[in-house]
Amino acid sequence: MTELDLDAVEAGVRRGDRATIGRALTLVESDLGRHLERSQELLRRLLPRTGGAIRVGITGVPGVGKSTLIDALGLHLVETGHRVAVLAVDPTSGRSGGSILGDKTRMARLCREDAAFVRPSPSRGALGGVARKTREGMLLCEAAGFDVVLVETVGVGQSETEVADMVDCFVVLMLPNAGDELQGIKRGILELADLVAVNKADGDHVAAAERARQQYALSLHYLTPTEPAWTPEVRTVSGRTGAGIAELWERVEAHRAALEEAGRLAPRRAEQAVRWMWRAIEDELSRSLREDPAVAALAAQLEAEVRSGTTPATEAATRVLARFGLSR
Amino acid sequence: MTELDLDAVEAGVRRGDRATIGRALTLVESDLGRHLERSQELLRRLLPRTGGAIRVGITGVPGVGKSTLIDALGLHLVETGHRVAVLAVDPTSGRSGGSILGDKTRMARLCREDAAFVRPSPSRGALGGVARKTREGMLLCEAAGFDVVLVETVGVGQSETEVADMVDCFVVLMLPNAGDELQGIKRGILELADLVAVNKADGDHVAAAERARQQYALSLHYLTPTEPAWTPEVRTVSGRTGAGIAELWERVEAHRAALEEAGRLAPRRAEQAVRWMWRAIEDELSRSLREDPAVAALAAQLEAEVRSGTTPATEAATRVLARFGLSR
Numbered sequence A, B: 001m002t003e004l005d006l007d008a009v010e011a012g013v014r015r016g017d018r019a020t021i022g023r024a025l026t027l028v029e030s031d032l033g034r035h036l037e038r039s040q041e042l043l044r045r046l047l048p049r050t051g052g053a054i055r056v057g058i059t060g061v062p063g064v065g066k067s068t069l070i071d072a073l074g075l076h077l078v079e080t081g082h083r084v085a086v087l088a089v090d091p092t093s094g095r096s097g098g099s100i101l102g103d104k105t106r107m108a109r110l111c112r113e114d115a116a117f118v119r120p121s122p123s124r125g126a127l128g129g130v131a132r133k134t135r136e137g138m139l140l141c142e143a144a145g146f147d148v149v150l151v152e153t154v155g156v157g158q159s160e161t162e163v164a165d166m167v168d169c170f171v172v173l174m175l176p177n178a179g180d181e182l183q184g185i186k187r188g189i190l191e192l193a194d195l196v197a198v199n200k201a202d203g204d205h206v207a208a209a210e211r212a213r214q215q216y217a218l219s220l221h222y223l224t225p226t227e228p229a230w231t232p233e234v235r236t237v238s239g240r241t242g243a244g245i246a247e248l249w250e251r252v253e254a255h256r257a258a259l260e261e262a263g264r265l266a267p268r269r270a271e272q273a274v275r276w277m278w279r280a281i282e283d284e285l286s287r288s289l290r291e292d293p294a295v296a297a298l299a300a301q302l303e304a305e306v307r308s309g310t311t312p313a314t315e316a317a318t319r320v321l322a323r324f325g326l327s328r
Helices: A006-015 A018-029 A033-049 A066-079 A130-143 A159-164 A203-221 A245-261 A265-291 A293-307 A313-324 B006-015 B018-029 B033-049 B066-079 B130-143 B159-164 B203-221 B245-261 B265-291 B293-307 B313-324
Strands: A054-059 A084-089 A116-118 A148-153 A169-174 A195-198 A233-236 B054-059 B084-089 B116-118 B148-153 B169-174 B195-198 B233-236
Touching: A006 A018, A006 A033, A006 A130, A018 A033, A018 A130, A033 A130, A033 B313, A054 A066, A054 A159, A054 A245, A066 A084, A066 A116, A066 A148, A066 A245, A084 A130, A084 A159, A130 A148, A130 A159, A130 A265, A148 A159, A169 A245, A195 A203, A195 A245, A203 A233, A203 B203, A233 A245, A245 A265, A265 A293, A265 B265, A265 B293, A265 B313, A293 A313, A293 B265, A313 B033, A313 B265, B006 B018, B006 B033, B006 B130, B018 B033, B018 B130, B033 B130, B054 B066, B054 B159, B054 B245, B066 B084, B066 B116, B066 B148, B066 B245, B084 B130, B084 B159, B130 B148, B130 B159, B130 B265, B148 B159, B169 B245, B195 B203, B195 B245, B203 B233, B233 B245, B245 B265, B265 B293, B293 B313
Parallel strands: A054 A148, A054 A169, A084 A116, A084 A148, A169 A195, A195 A233, B054 B148, B054 B169, B084 B116, B084 B148, B169 B195, B195 B233
Antiparallel strands: none
16 A cells, blocks of 8 residues: 555545545554554544444344345435445455455445445454454544444354444344244344344245244343343344335434433443453453464463363463463 | 461362361462462362362352252252362452352351352452352362362352353353243343253242243243253242252253263363463453553553543553553
8 A cells, every 4th residue: 555645534534535435444454563553643633523423233144134134224324314334344354355244246226325335344364353443444434424334243253242342233133933943043142132123024924024023022021131221122124125124223213312311322432442442452462472472382282281181271371471471 | 378288288188178178279269479389289280180070150140049049959969969069259259258159157058068068259359360269169179079069159240151161051040020020131141051940939939930931941942052962941949948959950960961972071171271271361461461550550541531532442552552561
């Protein structure tokens, strides 16, 4: 990448210039050390202009129809006057291969809209932190004037927890059941949901989708909400026909209003930001240790000894830390 | 503590001598640096004798009747020929105050049994790691010949996740409902359960407990089990009358048999041990950074700046790491 004129990039982002937004995102997604300082400077300058979007996370298993739903939802939002950014967290995304998310061929209609901006997931690189990069991309999009940011993810590693911790509203997409057996919900994900949307409520599946909706609603009912200001809800939608999309968005807005009314929106975001600071610290600490060549060799050997019951876990830890130069 | 003769302690633990077991536990629970090396040496020597117990975690909100249930369950186990250790993880346990768990006055019957050993939670000390100490206490109890270890916890911080990660079978106690409204299940805990036991299924509550059992079973039904070899179940019990206790234990044994049959018991414990090694490494890394005086001051200042939207989270992280002496 040729050296960027940071002032020009800043100005272009503020103007909402698409080409500049793309370059700015490439900068924050970069793994190159020399880009880190510049991307942090850019974010610092634009930080006061962030925070202006409704931040929504969307997850669901492959095949549930996320792309089609986001295409339909995005269009609805554009048609009702919003400017929509669609980002993604896909830890499997490699440097040379595409991500399975943010597939522009499946969001074909949305990608043609000037008021929409669709970006594939950052790659997992030497410095890790795919979600961190997506979050910073979200901040840039807010500074560029997008008033809705959708962050898509699949259930790989911690990606759902990380996306839930960067958005205001977390939406989990589910399939309707084919019979009496509901698909299992990956443990831990139901608990993150502010809204559950049973997709593919169309054609022969309308009744099944409604049954599934009632059953998921019962399940949610027994979970204590983590956010006192909001009780999670279950809806049916169809990404294919558009049924339920406007209603789903109305619930996202209701969720936002509930948070604001309870004075919870700003504090939640503030605490999320602090957690991201510590996440970045812990990740880098951990990375420094694990990638220290002397430590890596010893850790691998000790893992084997711990696994086989030869060495106690805490003793192994003490020896790894000593090799890294830290002792109690 | 006077200096211990490690050989004598080792021999006493192997013999199952109660007084020595107590001293050994005090050693591993100690926060004193000079005890760390000795406690690790003791664990190393006894490690080959560990692994011989059924390891069960038990959680539930205050008031659900954990102590009474553990008393009843422990007695049942002693009466059927087992040697039972009861340990606890209570992160709120202080040096000078007692823990709210392991209340011997509420496990009065069990505490009088020679075949049972009840130990309060270790204190949260300078070196943190209450759960780590309890886990090492569990290993010592196994080396001393206890064939059942019950680890009790309440829902504070990460204690439930930590206990679930040191046991084979995780039991969640719930209250029956008083009407149609079930008490909420703290999000994330239901997903850890191998068994759910609805307590207080006695007196006027028998029917309510059975209704609650059916409803929790429905909820669990929609969660994908994390352990392929076992489908979580829901039972009713009464710590007060003893109803359902023997049946509950039979399900714990069935769970154990299912894990063994699927060849999962040893691999699960091996991977748990490796996670404890890394937990100890990460905890100490993190502690070193947070307690570094120069870092602590800067981190507090930067947290405030991040919280107020003045400084981006990643930039704050970079500055904290630089102060700690680490830069990318």
